[in-house]
Amino acid sequence: MRILAATDFSTRSQRAVRRAGMLARERGAELTLAHVVDDDQHPYMVALEMREAERILGEQIGAMAELQGLHVRPLTVAGDPFDGILRAGASASADLVVMGAHRKQLLRDILVGTTIERVIRTGPFPVLMVNGEVEQPYRTALAPVDLSELSVNAxxxxxxxxxxxxxxxxxxxxxxxxxxxxxxxxxxxxxVIDGYVAEERMRATNELAAFLKANGLDDHGQPVRVVEEGAPFEVIATAVKQVKPDVLIIGTRGRSGITKALLGSVTEEVLQSLDVDILAVPPIR
Known part of the structure; x- marks a missing residue:
C-alpha cells in the first residue's frame, strides 16, 4: 500500500500528515510527504521555495512522532496546488491521498472549488480529508449507501x-x-401517514439488507444499519451526530432522478459542511 500526504505546512496539514503516518504504520505502507510550490512566480523564487520546502519536509520527517521509524519519501513539486498533488500522487503510485481540511475562500470556491474538492473531483485516488485532531487509530466508520455500485465500491x-x-x-x-x-x-x-412511513421504512430496510447481502457487505459482522426518511445530506448529517464515527466513507458520484443523487452533489455538501474525517472514493475507471 502506498500513501501520499499533501502538506502546505499549515496546522490542518500537520493533522493530515500525522494521520497518514498513523495509517502507514498500521498498514505497513510506503509514505510520501509532498509539498507543492506555486510556479506562478519568477523562476528564482520557485527554486528558492523548492529548496526551503525540502528543508522543512526533512525537519517534519525527523520531528513528527507519527513518522518515527517509517520510511518516508519527501517530494516537492512545482505547479498549481491541485495539479501538483495529482502529479505527486501519480509519481508515488498512491493508493490513498491524505489532505487537511480545506481553507474556505468563498468567491474562489464558488468559481472553481477548493483544492481538495478539485483533487477529489478530477483525480483517480481515494482522498482522505482530515478534519479532526489525531489522537488514536480509526475505530468506527459510517458509510452512506444508496443501492448503487458506486456506494459498494466506496x-x-x-x-x-x-x-x-x-x-x-x-x-x-x-x-x-x-x-x-x-x-x-x-x-x-x-x-395513517405515520403507518405509511413505517411501511416504507421497512421496505427500504429490506431492500438495503438484500443489497448488502448480494454485494457481500454483510460478511463483516453485520454492520449497524441506519435507515431514515429524508433528504440524503440531512440523513447523513444526523447519522454522524448519532453514531459519532471516526471517519465517514462516501463515493463521489451517484444516481440522479427520483432515487436522489446521494453520492454526487451530496458529497460536495458533506465535504463542505461536516467536521468528521471523510474518505471520498472515486468510481472505478
Whole structure:
C-alpha cells in the first residue's frame, strides 16, 4: 500500500500528515510527504521555495512522532496546488491521498472549488480529508449507501484501505416516502401517514439488507444499519451526530432522478459542511 500526504505546512496539514503516518504504520505502507510550490512566480523564487520546502519536509520527517521509524519519501513539486498533488500522487503510485481540511475562500470556491474538492473531483485516488485532531487509530466508520455500485465500491475501498470494518462499520441509507405529501394534502390522519412511513421504512430496510447481502457487505459482522426518511445530506448529517464515527466513507458520484443523487452533489455538501474525517472514493475507471 502506498500513501501520499499533501502538506502546505499549515496546522490542518500537520493533522493530515500525522494521520497518514498513523495509517502507514498500521498498514505497513510506503509514505510520501509532498509539498507543492506555486510556479506562478519568477523562476528564482520557485527554486528558492523548492529548496526551503525540502528543508522543512526533512525537519517534519525527523520531528513528527507519527513518522518515527517509517520510511518516508519527501517530494516537492512545482505547479498549481491541485495539479501538483495529482502529479505527486501519480509519481508515488498512491493508493490513498491524505489532505487537511480545506481553507474556505468563498468567491474562489464558488468559481472553481477548493483544492481538495478539485483533487477529489478530477483525480483517480481515494482522498482522505482530515478534519479532526489525531489522537488514536480509526475505530468506527459510517458509510452512506444508496443501492448503487458506486456506494459498494466506496465501502469496499474503505475496507481495503484498512478503515474499520465488521461491527465497527455502520451503514446509513436515506429513503423517500413518495406518497407522504399527497396523503397530508388529502387530509389523512397523522396515524395513517405515520403507518405509511413505517411501511416504507421497512421496505427500504429490506431492500438495503438484500443489497448488502448480494454485494457481500454483510460478511463483516453485520454492520449497524441506519435507515431514515429524508433528504440524503440531512440523513447523513444526523447519522454522524448519532453514531459519532471516526471517519465517514462516501463515493463521489451517484444516481440522479427520483432515487436522489446521494453520492454526487451530496458529497460536495458533506465535504463542505461536516467536521468528521471523510474518505471520498472515486468510481472505478
Amino acid at each position: 465501502v469496499r475501498s474503505g475496507l481495503a484501505l484498512g478503515l474499520p470494518g465488521g461491527d465497527r462499520l455502520a451503514i446509513v441509507h436515506a429513503f423517500t416516502a413518495l406518497g407522504k405529501g399527497q396523503m397530508f394534502h388529502a387530509g389523512l390522519s397523522a396515524r
